[in-house]
Amino acid sequence: MEKYFNDAIIGNQKMTVSYTKKGELLRVLYPTTDYRQFIDYFHVGIKINDSGIIYLHDDINNLYNQYYEKGTNILNTEIVNTYFKLKIIQTDFVCIKENVLVKKYKFINENNIDLNLNFLVHSKLISSDNNQVSGYCKNDYLLQYMHDYTLCTFSKNKISSSQINNTSAKISEGNIWDKDYVGMSSDSSIQYDLEILKPNEEKEIEIFIYIDENKTGLDGIDKEIERIKKIDFRDEIDNTRKYWKKYLKDHQKLELKIPDSPSKNKIMDIYERTILLYPLLVNYETGGISAAVEADEKLTQCGRYTYCWPRDAVFITKAMDILNMKKEVEKFYKVFCKHTQSRNGMWEQRFYTDGKLAPCWGYQIDETASVVYGVYDHFKVTQDKKFLKDNLKMCEKAINFLQKYVKDVIEEEHKMQLSYDLWEMYEGTHLYSMSSIFAAYEAMINIYEELKEEFVKNRVKQEKVHNETEQLRKDMVKIKEFILKNFYDDKQKSFVRNLDDKKIDISLLGAVTPFNVLKPKEKKMLNTVERINLTLRTYTGGYQRFENDHYMGGNPWVIATLWMANYYIETEEYKKAKECFNFVLKSSGQHGFLAEQINNEKMQPAWIIGLGWSHAMFIIVLQKLIEKGKM
Template structure:
C-alpha cells in the first residue's frame, strides 16, 4: 500500500463522504460510506496527456506550480495550476455533491492552442476498497462509459460528460504515461486508467470527472451518469449554495477583523465536514495515522473532544446538529451510566485503552448546557433518566479518601491517576445535571442533594489538598500511577508514595502528588466553572501556565513541560484555552494576542491544526483538528 502523508492540506465532503487533498490538489484519502470508514483510496493520479510531448504529465508532479484556496463561504476547493515550462494553465475545482455521494473534479484548460491540440485528461486510479488491496475487480461499461472499481458492497464509477478516448482495466502506469491503454474491459485486479477528451478548442477547454460511490457496481454507474447528465454549472452552484446556506443558519456574529471572520466561518464549515449527519457524531479529525505510528488515530468520536465541539456548534446556532449528537451519545451510554473512551460514528466501540472519567463528565456537562441553552423541555424530559444514570455513575466513581474521581486516564490519555482536570469535568457534569433537575422541577431531592454534596466536597478537595503551597499552583494530579521501579526511586528520594492492592491481589503504585504545570488545570475554571477564575489560586495557576508553557521561539502555549508527543510543540487549542481564561478575568488585550497568534500560524486555507512546529511555526500534526476549531469559535464568542 502507498504510504500516506501524515499532514494533509485540504478537505471536501458532504458529511458522509470525506476527501483529503494535498496542496497540489491530489486526493490522498477517501472515506466512505462514513467519514471515519472505510478509507477507500490507494492512489489517484490525474494529469494531461499532450500529444506533442507524447507523454502524460500529472498535476502533482514537478514542473507544475500550484496555488490553493477555497471558494469563499464554501467547502469547494480550487487549485490554480501553472506549468513552469509549458504554456499551459489549469484550474481545478474539487467538491462533493451535498445530496449524492459523488466527488466532482472540474478542469478548465488555458494556454497555447498548439500545445493543447488533441490533449486528454488522464485518470490513473487504484483503490483499496473496504481497506483491502486484494480481491478487487475493475471493468469498463460500454453502456454507461464509466470505469467501475468494486469489492463486496463498495463500488466507485469514474466517468465524464466528455468522450472516452481510451481505457485499461488493471494498473498499467507506463501505459497511462504514454497514453497506450490496451482497452482491456475487465480484470480481477486493482486499478486501471481512463482518458477523456477535452471539451472545446483553444482557450477554456473543459472536462469534468465524477467519482460516484455506491454499494453496488450498477448503482454506481447509474449515479455517475445521473450526475453527469446535469449541467456542471448547476451542480457547482447547488454545492456552493448548500455551504452558504449552512453558514446562514448560524447565529449572526459581528466580526470586523477579516482573518478572524475567515477562520470563524471556516470553523463552522469544518464542523459540517467532520460531522456524520446520518449518525450524529463528530470526529476528532480526518484520519491521518491509520497504522498508529505516532498516535492512536484521530478518525473517531471522543466524548472529550465532542463535548467542546458540540458546545461551540451550539453557541454558534447549530442546535439541531448538537441535539442529534447528544441523541447519539444517549444511544451508546453503557448500562452502568458511563461512556467508553471513543466510538466509531455509527456508535460501535472503537479501539480504547482505558476509562477516562472526564469523558462522561464532559458529555453530561455539554448535554446539560445544550438543554438549558435551547430550553428544549421535551428533549430534557426524554433524556432525564440517562442524565441521572450518568450522574449516578460519576457519584459511584469518587475516592472516599480524597473526594476526587478515582484513578483513570487523563485527558491527554497519557497517565492514570486522580486528575484535577477530571475532577473539574465530573463537577461540571454533576452540577449541570442539578441545574437541569431544578429547571424541570424534578422532585428527586435525595439525588440532587447527593450531587450537590459531591460537588461541594470535590471543590473543597481541589482548593485544599489539590493546592501546592510550595509551587503556588494547583497540582495536576493526586495518586499518579507509576511502575514499581519509579515508586521505589520516589520513595528513596523522600517523595510521598503509596500503593493499593485490589481484590484480586494486584498492586498499583503511586506518587501521591504530581505538581507538573499543565494547561488542563485551566479546566478548573474554564469551561467547567468549579473554581472562580478570579480566585487567587486560579490566577496564580494561570500565571504559572503562562510562564512555564509559553513556547520560547515562536510563542503559543504548550501542554506541559517535557511533552514529547510530536516533539512537544505549542498547540492551537491550548493557546486558545488560555485566551478564554483571560477573557473570563477581563484581560481582553492578552486574550486577543493569543487569538491573533493562532490566526498568524494557521495556514492560508484556514484549517487549524492541532499543533505547530515550535521553531518554524508550520503545521506539525493533524490538520484540521476539530477541537482546535471549536476553541477558536468559543474564543471569538467571548471576544470584545
Template sequence: MVRYLPLGNGRMLLTFDEDYRITDFYYSKYASENHSGGHPFMYGLSIDGNFLWLDRNGLKFMDYYDHTMVGTVFYPMAGIDFESLDMVDMYTNIYLRHINITNASNTRKNVKFFFHQNFYIYGNDIGDTAAFYPDLGGVVHYKENRYFLASTLDDNNKTLDQYATGIKDTGTLKGTWKDAEDNELSMNPVSIGSVDSVLRHSIDIDPGKKFSVYYYIIAGEGYKEIQKIKSNINLDYLRKLERRTTNYWELWSSKISPNLDPDTNALFRRSLFIIKSHSNVLGSIAASSDSDILKMSHDGYYYMWPRDAAVAAYALSIAGHSQTARQFFGLSTSLITEQGFMQHKYNMDGHLASSWLPHIINGREIYPIQEDETALLVWVLWEYFRRYNDIGFTAPFYEGLVIKAAEFMTSFVDEDGLPRESFDLWEERYGIHAYTVSTTFAALKAASNFASVFGDQDLSKKYSAAATRMYEAFEEKFYSEEYGRYARAIIGGKPDFTVDSALSSIVIFGMKEPQDSRVVSTMEAIMEKLWVNGVGGIARYENDNYMRIKEDSNVPGNPWIITTLWMARYFMKTGDLERGWSLIEWVKSHRQKSGIFSEQINPYTGQPHSVSPLVWSHAEMVITLMEYSSYSHNQKA
C-alpha cells in the same frame, strides 16, 4: 501528515494532500470506511505531448472557495490557466471535480487529463476488481458491497477517450499510473487483486477560449445503485449539483459570525467546515481524517472520542448549527453504558473502538475510562438547552443520559468527594486529575440545573451538593502553599505538581473565578513554564515526550493549538482581551494555506506536526472566536 480541503456529506469524506492528490476516501452509510488508506490518487496533465503528474510545485493556490465547503485549486502551466472546483454533493454520493480551462496563449493547445484511481476497498487491496463498463462509460472499482464508478464529461458532451486497469504494488509492478507517462493508455479492460486504474480525457482548445471538463466518482453499495445515479449524469445535472452544493454551504456557514476582521471570519467559517465534514449522519464526529498516522502505529484518529466530539458539538451549537449536536446527543444516549459512563472511543458507526486503556491495574479491576468524557457530554447538553431552551428535544435525554451519568458521577467518588481514579485527558496517567475534577464539577452543576428544570428538587440538591463537596476537596487536596499553585493530579495518593496546560480547565468550566489569586499564580506558571521560546505557543505540560522532535531541555514539549487557545480563553475571562488576541493571532499564523489546523506544531520550524486537521483544534478556535466576539462587544457596550 497534512490534509487539505476535507469535503464531506456525512456518508462520503475526501481529503487531499499537498500535491492535490485524493489521499483519504471515506465512504459508507456512516462514512466509517477508508477506501484509500492514505494511498494517493494522482492527477496528470499533458500539454502538446508534454506530460507531468501535478504536484505542489505546480500549484499556485489551494483553498476553500468563497465561504463554502468547495475546494478551489489554481495551477497555470504552458500558457493555460487551470482552475478546479472540488466538492462532494450533499444529497448523492458523488465527488465532482469541475476543471475550468482558459487558453491564455496565442496557439491552439492539445490537453490530455489523466485521472488515477487508487482504491484499497475496505482498507485493503485483497480481491479488488477494476473494470471498464461500456454501459456506464467508466471504470468501476468494486469489492463486496462497495462500488466506485469513475468517469468524465466535458462541455461538448464528450467523455473519456482512453482507460487502463492494472496491477499495483506487486513484484516490480508499480501501478497503472506508470502507463500514463507516455500519454497513451493500454486499454486493458479488467484487473483483479491489488489494482488501480487511469482515465484519459483529451481536448483541443483555441487561443483565448475557455472550456470545462468534469471528473466524477460515484459511490454506492452495488451496481444498481451506481447505475441509477449514473443515469442522471449529464451537463445540466452536474451544473445543478455544483450550484446546489455551493449555495448550501454559503447559507450554512453564514448563520452566525464572530463579526471580526474578514480574515478571522473566513477562518471561523473554515473551522466550521472542517468540523462538519468530519461528522456523519449518525451523529459521530471523528477526531481527524488524516490517515498518515497509521504508518506509525497501525491505528489512527478516525474515531469518535466522546470528549473531542462533545467539544465539537458545543462549537457547532454556539455557531448556530444545532442539528449535528442534536444527532450527537441522540447517538450518545445509545452508547452510554448501564453503569452511566462513556467508553474511551467509538468507531464512526457507534461500535466500541480499539483502546489502550487497561481493565486492570496492579491486580485491581478498574473502569477503562476517562471520566471527563462522560462529564463533558452532560455539560454540553446543558449548554445546548441553555442557549436554545429546547425542552421538547432535551426532555427524552433527561433520564437516559443526564440522570444516568449524574448518578454515576455522584457514586464514582472517594470518601473526600473527589472523583475516583480514572485516566487523564492526555490518555497517559491514571489518577485524579484537575481536568477531570473541573469537567465533573461542571457536569454535576449542569445535572443539578436539569433536575431543577424538570422539578426534581431532591436530585437537584443532591447533584449540587456533590459538586460543592468536590470543589472543597479540590481546594484542600490540590492547592499547595509551598508551590503557590494547583497540582495537575493526585497519582497514587501524591500530588503531581508538573505544570500542565489542562489546569486552565478550572476556569474554562467555571469551577474557579479567573481573578482568584490561586488561579492567577497557576496560570502564570503555565505561561512561564510551557511557552515555547522561539516558535511560540503553549506545550501540553513540562517534559512532554509525545511526538517530541528531539531531546532539548529548552523545549517543554511541542506547542499545541488547543492548549494555546485555552490560555487565550483564560486571558479573555480576566478582561485582558489584548493578551487573549495575541494568542489567537499566534494560532492563526500556524494554519495551513486552506485554514487547516494540525494537532501540534514543530517547535523548531513552526510547521504542522502530527495529524492535520484535528477537529478539536478547529472546535476550540470556533469557541474562542465566539467568546472573544462576546467579550469585545461587552467591553465596547
C-alpha cells in the same frame, strides 16, 4: 508517501473529501464522515505532445494557487505548467442532492504552439485480504469494486484507453493499454484524448466519482452512471454554491463589528470556515461528530482521529450552539449519547460516528462528566425543558457512575479501573477529571431544579430528587476539598495535574474555565498561571499542553493557547487574551482551517488540519471577546 495534511476539505452530508494544497485528492469518505475511506491514491496527469506524464499535483514546472469560492465548499486549484505554458483550473465540489464528487478541469493554452493533450487518471483503492479490490473497465467507466462498495470513475467524454493491471509499469510514459477489461488489481487507470489545444484556446473535461453500495449489481450501477451522466452539472455547481452560501448566512450569528485589517480577514476566514467545516464532521443519522477528517490511517504517528470522542464533541456542540446549529447539538445528545452510553452509565473513550465502539485503550472519566455538563450547557442556550426531560435518565445513569468513581477515589477503595487523562496518556487521578465531575454534579442539580414541576405529582420521585440533590451538594464540597488538599504542590506553589507526576498542564485551567471549581483570581490559581507561563509558554507565544510533551515534537497547541485566552478573559486581562488569540490567527492555515498543533519555526499547522475542538475553542473565545467589547 504519507498523506498527513488535509489542506482542504469539501463534501455533503454523506461524502467527505480532502485535498493537498496542490489539489491532489487524498481521501474520499462515504457514507459517513469517518467510514469508509477508499483512496490510497488518486493521481491525475496529462501527456502533452510527446512528453511523459506530467502529474498535476507534482511537477517541477508547476505553480499552484488554491482557494475556495467565497462562502462555499467549492475548491479551486490553479495550476500553471511553466514549461508548456499551459494553465489548468481544477474545480472540485460534492453535489448537495447527489453523492457525486465532481472534478472539473479547464485547460487554457497560453503558449504560441499547438498542444496535443491526453488526460490520465491513475486510481488505487485501499485493499486488504478481507476487502480485496478489483478493477473493471467497460462502457466508458472504471469500476473499482470490493465486496460491499464500488467506486466508479467516469466522464461524459469517451475513454480512449485503459489499463486494469500493472499500470505503474507504463503510465510514466503517458500511454496506457491493457487487453483485459477486468482484473484483480487495486490500482487501475483510464485515459481521455483531449486532442489539439490551439494557442489561447480552452477545453474542459469533467471527471465524476460515485460510490455504489453494491445492492443492484452491475446492471444497476450501469443505469445509475448513465443517469448521472445526463445531469447538467452547471446547475449542480450553482445549486451547491447557493446551498453553502445560504448555510453560511443561516449560521453567522456572531455580531462581528471589526475594523478592516489583516486580522479581520483572518478572523472572518476562520469563522466562516468553521461554519462550513462542521457539517462535514457530523453524522446526520446519529448525531455523532467526528473529531477531524482522518490523517493517519496506517497508525504511523498516532491512534487515528476520525472518531467521536464524547468530550471533544461536547466542546464542539458548545461552539455549534453559538453558531445556531441547535438541531445537530440536540441529536448528538438525544440520539448519539443515549445510544453509546454503557449500561453502567459511563461512556467509553471513543466511537465511530454511527455509534459503534471504536478502537480504544482505556476510558476517560471526564468524558462521562462532560456529557452531563454539556446537556445542561445546551439547555442554557435553548431553555427547552423537554430536552432536559428527554435526557434525564441518561444523565442520572451517568451521575450514578460518577458517584461510584468519586467514592472510589476519595475513600481510596481502588476497586475501579484507573481513568486516563484528557490527553489519553496517563492513568490515575487528575485535577481536570475531578473538576469535570464537580461541574457535572452542579449541572445535575440545575437540571433537577429546572424539572421540579415535573415531579410535583410524584412524591416518591420528588423525595428521591431532593435526597439526590442534597447528596450531590455534599459531594461537590468533598471534591473541592479533595482538589485543594491533594492537587496543590506547596514546593512548586502551583496546582499539578495528577497525584503522581506533579507536572504542570494547561488543563489545570479547567478548574476555572469551563468547570468553575475555583475562582480565576484565587491566590493558588494565580500562582498556577505563573507556573504555566514559565513552563508551557513558548517563545512565539503559543502554549504546549504539559511539561515535556514530546508528541509530534512538543509543539504549541491551538487548544492550549485558546484555553489560556479563555482564562485571561475571566481575569479581565484582555491584552493577554488577545495575544493568545492573535497567535492562533497568525498560525492558521491558508483556508482558515485550524490545526491541532503549530510548528513554532514556521508558524504553520504541524499536525491534524481542521480539528473540530480547535475550531470550537476559537468560536468560544471569539464570542467572549465580542461580548466583552474587545474585538
